[in-house]
Amino acid sequence: MADDPEEGMLSWDESVFREEHVFEIDYVPETFKHRESQTQSLQYALRPAVRGSRPLNVMARGPPGTGKTTSVQKLFDELSAQTDVRTVRVNCQVDSTRYAIFSRIFEGIFDYEPPSSGISFKKLFRQITDKLVEEDEVLVVALDDVNYLFYEGEASDTLYSLLRAHEAHSGAKIGVIVVSSDLNLDVIEELDTRVQSVFRPEDVYFPVYDRQEIVDILGERVKRGFHEGVIGPDVLERVAELTAESGDLRVGIDLLRRAGLNAEMRASRTVSLQDVEDAYEKSKFVHLSHSLHALSENEVALVRVIAEHDGEQAGEVYDVFHEETDLGYTRYSEIINKVDQLGIIDATYTNVDGRGRSRSLSLRYDPEAVLARLDD
Template sequence: MSLFDIEKNTSVIKNEDVLNYDYVPKTIPYRENQIQEIADSIKPMLYERSGRNLFIYGAPGIGKTASIKWVLRELSESTDEIIPIYVNCWNLKTKYFIFSEMANQLKLSFTAGKSAEHVLQQIVYKLKNKRAVFVFDEIDKIDDSDFLYQIVSMFPTSSIHLISNNFEYITKIDSRIRSRIILKHIEFRPYNLDEVYGIIKERAKIALRKDAIDTSLLKQIANITFNKRDIRVGIYLLRESAKIAEQDGKRKITKEHVKKAMENVLDKTLEEEKLNKDELLIINITKEHNGDVSGKLFDFYKKKGGKLSYKSFKRYAKNLEKLGILKLELTSGGFKGKSTRIFLN
């Protein structure tokens, strides 16, 4: 048997795409109310009235992005009148990058080398006499929310949706922007155990071969997912244990396969998959110099090629603390009396 010979019918996974985190399922159970509210904010635009603006918030991994993407997909399948624009701000922290991404989605070319304002003007021109839904996901990752003021001024009848897993974000944006964008709040509550089980079972049904996993194991995965409070954990466990089973030449996932997949989860924080290079650099430096004061860590960060200012460095560290990865402790006795020590959590 050669190295690449495969045995027919040993496959456990029927459709691997379904096990990607950004796969948008055909239905999003348990989020019907939120989906209805999102749709209601867009509908008036179909009657030439103004859309509503939303602030969508809730913990990580509980269907905020999936729900909005589901609505946008429905929208684009039913009308060309309203243009959906979805921007994830995670790695697009400045308004230039955000406007360029929007221009890209509108198929506007040649934005390179132009100013942010120029790119915005092109977008305004392209959307002349049209209405749009602008979704800015992970909005709390943005360096400067000022661009929202420009969007709302240029597109006063469109609908703007801001999404965050940090409710506090909204209290921090400039009051000038807040008074201009009246935002209806939509909360996503965490799922209960039955709901988590329902979601995982459905994912397994469309992703895996029939009978590839027993109910007892699905329940075990649902329990772990519920405790970790993030549906991605369950999707990860399904994908990994199915792959381990396939490597093992089996057609069915066993307890041992799930156990092995669990060990892999522990090695690798799920958050790490979504962190950008500065955040990863800060984590690595903290690993090497655990508990050092922030100024010193910043020097090490710079030496390793980090480009952030000290202010942004500290903001990033605070964000990593919110994610439960770092721990910041204010101590007395620093150079100016007070300093922050940074630890790996």
């Protein structure tokens, strides 16, 4: 493709993108700006691992889309390339039980999955620690989106097993990084006292990027991802403005990609402000989509019922939910608490005439937007 954006329209085999994968959410950029102090704090905590000792534990926290996962992943890539330190990052949205997490750790150490059945947690745990001692390796585990372990009641048992590994098997050296995007969750306070006594993490906070930082970061993506001249300064500024309003860098990254696709639909070599405005109608729901895609089948069923019965009392919603899933009220209440903590719904107590206090369930998003993303 010619770099002159004014030279005619796109032909069918041309693209405004130089490297479209640059705009995927899990892309790790070569140049990572405005997180130098956080990176230094992580390096400080993990420095003992490079010397063969157990590293300091870390709690990395901050709003969604503030660079927590990228910081950890870049550091893990460096450690794996330059040292004998073993690193395993676990996505707790996907693996939200202690057994599932240790299965992922097993896979990271042995390079194959453990048997799908017939192996107890105790045996799985022993094989992991045996391997670490045998190879004289230090393991660093990142529990990404650890808040999901709390929603499922699995956090204390998981962390207890990791933090006490050296007591269960002398010579096992494991460090833990917990990454949380839920600022309403007090990680330490919500842990069992048996875990609190041994979990004294370094606290690394990731604030929301300011407007100029967003321009810098998205500007780097534009240079790598688009051909020259596709994104003008006014378009980049508008994307940065919308991103700053959301507080989530992922919105801006997704917005650039969708705006580029909109330009291609018009066979245009440049992205217009209107392409951005049209794309924002979908990109502004990036966090919602991210949360919905991590839900189980029954959790999705509840969100769908609430979307269709927005603002109704919990008991009325339960009748519909029970008819669809056959689940009891206890599990129903647990799922309500989880999707409330995720910020998908509001579950507020109100007084109902003749019935005392009841929870009113309503979505924090437009019901049509939620239903559309459930059907994606």
